[in-house]
Amino acid sequence: MRISSIACLLGLFCIAAAPASQPAGVSISGKVVATGALPEMIVYLESADPAAKFDPPAEAAEISQKGAQFSPSLLVICAGQTVDFKNDETRPIEHNVFSRSPVQPFDLGLYRPPEGKKVVFNTPGAVRLYCSIHRLMDGMIYVCPTPFWASVQPDGSYEIQRVPPGQWRLKTWQRSARYDEQDVAVKTDASPVNVDLQLSRK
Amino acid sequence: MSLRFQIWAAAACYVAFFSFGCASSGTASAPAHPDRAALVVTVKAEPKKGWHDPKTDSAYAGLADIGAGRQFETIDYETLNEIVVWVRVSDETHSPFAPLVIDPTKPDPALRVISTGTPLLVQPAHRDVFLRTEAGNVMSLSGGSVPKLLGYVEVLADPNPQPVARLYIVPGPYVSMTESGRPVRFDNLPPGPARVIAWHPRLPGSQAEVSLVAGKTAPVALKLGVNSLPKAP
Numbered sequence: 001m002r003i004s005s006i007a008c009l010l011g012l013f014c015i016a017a018a019p020a021s022q023p024a025g026v027s028i029s030g031k032v033v034a035t036g037a038l039p040e041m042i043v044y045l046e047s048a049d050p051a052a053k054f055d056p057p058a059e060a061a062e063i064s065q066k067g068a069q070f071s072p073s074l075l076v077i078c079a080g081q082t083v084d085f086k087n088d089e090t091r092p093i094e095h096n097v098f099s100r101s102p103v104q105p106f107d108l109g110l111y112r113p114p115e116g117k118k119v120v121f122n123t124p125g126a127v128r129l130y131c132s133i134h135r136l137m138d139g140m141i142y143v144c145p146t147p148f149w150a151s152v153q154p155d156g157s158y159e160i161q162r163v164p165p166g167q168w169r170l171k172t173w174q175r176s177a178r179y180d181e182q183d184v185a186v187k188t189d190a191s192p193v194n195v196d197l198q199l200s201r202k
Numbered sequence: 203m204s205l206r207f208q209i210w211a212a213a214a215c216y217v218a219f220f221s222f223g224c225a226s227s228g229t230a231s232a233p234a235h236p237d238r239a240a241l242v243v244t245v246k247a248e249p250k251k252g253w254h255d256p257k258t259d260s261a262y263a264g265l266a267d268i269g270a271g272r273q274f275e276t277i278d279y280e281t282l283n284e285i286v287v288w289v290r291v292s293d294e295t296h297s298p299f300a301p302l303v304i305d306p307t308k309p310d311p312a313l314r315v316i317s318t319g320t321p322l323l324v325q326p327a328h329r330d331v332f333l334r335t336e337a338g339n340v341m342s343l344s345g346g347s348v349p350k351l352l353g354y355v356e357v358l359a360d361p362n363p364q365p366v367a368r369l370y371i372v373p374g375p376y377v378s379m380t381e382s383g384r385p386v387r388f389d390n391l392p393p394g395p396a397r398v399i400a401w402h403p404r405l406p407g408s409q410a411e412v413s414l415v416a417g418k419t420a421p422v423a424l425k426l427g428v429n430s431l432p433k434a435p
Contacts, residue, residue: 068274092261093274096250098428100406102337107431110250119434126338130404132250132428135277176334176358 025162027192032156034199040175043158044149048167054146056080065095070139078147079124086116096132103127165189239391239414245400247282247382248427282382284313286370290397294374306359309366315377321348330360400424
């Protein structure tokens with residue numbers, strides 16, 4: 001067999017073996033305009049198709065409990081994602097993470113460092129965290145229905161990346177909840193989408 | 203004292219007695235009126251089974267010396283306060299409640315218990331005052347309004363990042379605040395089925411169903427703690 005034929009065959013094999021490229025998706029970006037500060041606000045997408053399924057990130061998100069503080073104090077994840085509650089205290093201090101939120105009540109029990117315990121959060125919504133030992137230990141997890149969410153920056157800008165084509169509801173959530181939530185229909189195809197949001201106080 | 207005044211005073215006392223749920227420190231004596239019932243409720247805070255008391259746990263030794271004492275402050279289960287106890291009965295009619303004045307310029311972190319129907323007055327007048335429920339629902343508060351909310355509610359007022367007031371709102375007049383192990387008595391309850399609820403801002407609550415019998419005082423013991431929460435899978 002001639003070398004050129006072998007090279008052609010090898011080339012065809014490489015092309016066939018290469019994984020089909022995944023659609024990169026488009027971004028949804030814009031600016032949130034409000035009369036005041038927007039601390040700890042997120043924007044996220046909810047599929048207009050209630051039967052749509054999305055794979056959560058494979059890696060677990062982490063919450064530290066060092067210094068008897070949940071860090072980050074607000075963690076945003078996707079439904080179906082795992083959170084690893086690490087007891088990373090430098091002293092042998094035990095913690096007991098629990099939540100009584102209707103979204104997902106749970107109790108991790110007592111554990112000392114360096115143990116960590118994992119919880120899978122399947123239901124969208126806000127989950128308030130407490131420790132049954134330390135009275136000033138407060139945290140929050142917000143579970144988005146899809147992996148498509150972004151934090152609103154101090155200047156009000158946001159960008160949700162790699163959004164696949166489809167019909168969506170763009171929604172807002174803010175920890176202090178002083179603004180009316182937004183709920184905007186958005187359609188994505190091949191081009192980036194710009195959506196500005198005007199918030200009004202409750 | 204004229205006879206007319208005496209009659210008026212007696213009638214006022216009679217109406218007051220039957221209009222307000224009386225909560226006092228607990229004794230098991232019979233109800234004051236044979237047609238009414240009474241409850242003595244004791245709530246005990248219960249730490250997680252197997253926990254190590256921070257007061258004696260050597261892991262906490264010296265924390266205050268390095269300035270880290272406050273962030274590691276622990277819940278004192280023996281003297282746990284801000285335990286709200288309230289009773290849900292079939293008949294919760296009551297006289298109008300006095301308004302609660304909230305001063306947004308002087309934040310007050312102490313938990314206050316009120317009944318639905320209590321007007322909330324914001325003084326001095328302040329714009330951008332809100333109520334936030336534990337579920338995160340927020341609504342504006344205009345002065346003198348009577349919010350139709352139940353449960354834990356925080357009063358927010360710009361520019362304070364923290365609540366300026368903390369409220370626990372219950373239906374009906376039968377509510378009190380106590381601490382772990384200290385009984386509280388509810389008098390003047392209508393006979394029949396009732397629910398006793400214990401709530402705390404930092405621990406899961408508990409409740410019990412009880413049947414109130416005219417002329418009887420029923421004891422109820424409740425526990426507060428995490429032990430009954432579902433374990434994480």
